[in-house]
Amino acid sequence: MAWRATVLTIFPEMFPGPLGLSLAGKALNAGIWSLDAIDIRAHAENRHDKVDDTPAGGGPGLVMKPDVLARAIDAAATDARPRLLMSPRGTPLTQMRVMELAQGDGAVIVCGRYEGIDERVIASRRLEEVSVGDYVLSGGEIAALALVDACVRLLPGVMGKQASGTEESFADGLLEYPQYTRPAVFDGMPIPEVLTGGDHAKVKAWRRAEAERLTRERRPDLWAAHQARKKAPPGKA
C-alpha cells in the first residue's frame, strides 16, 4: 500500500505545493505515496463556528479550539498511523525518525496556526509534537512539507539508484563529504586529485576522512554522539 500523508490544516491549498514537483511530485503521480490535505474549518459545526478563540488567561493572539480540531482528527485518523503535531516545542526531527516514519504506513500531521493549539487536544488525541528546528514559523504547514519531503524521498522507487540514502548526511551520524563535478578546474580550484585518480579504495577513505573532519568542525554535538556510538555499539549500551 502507498505511503499516506494526511495533513490537517486551515490552508489546504498549500498542499501538495512544492511536493507536487520534482521527484516527490513524480512519485505522487505514480502512486508511490498519497496526500490528503484536510481543511480543519470543514469540521466547524456551522459556518459561523470559529476554529480559534482568545487565550484563556489573556495575552496576545488566538488559540485553535480543541473541539473543532478533535473532530477533524477523529475523522482523519481512523488507522494506526503516527499522529504528529508540528510544534516548536516538539522533539527535534532527525533523519532517524524520518527513516522510521518512511518505513511505516504514513502519518497524520496536524498543522498549528496563530499561538498554537489548545493543550487538551494534544493530550486527548495523543499527538506527538515534532519540531523542525529552534525557530518559530507562522504555521505548521511549511514544517509539515519539510517532514513529508524528507520521508517521501526515502520511499522505494523515489530516488532511483540513490534510494538507500546510506551515503548521505546523518546516515552514519556524520555530515556528508564534499561533492564535485565538471569542469575539472573552477575559479582556479581543481577537483581534489584523489577523486579523479580512479582508485576506489582511496576515494572511499578520502570521503570518510572528509565526512569526519566536517562533522568534527561543524557539529561537535553529532561528533560526540558518533564517538560515543563507536565505543558502545547499539545493544551493548
Ligand code: SAH
Ligand atoms: N506560540 C507558539 C508558536 C506558535 S507558531 C510557541 O511559542 O511555541 C504557530 C504554529 O506554527 C505552531 O502551532 C506549529 O504548528 C507551527 N510551528 C512553528 N514553529 C515550528 C517549528 N519550529 N517546528 C514545527 N512547527 C512549528
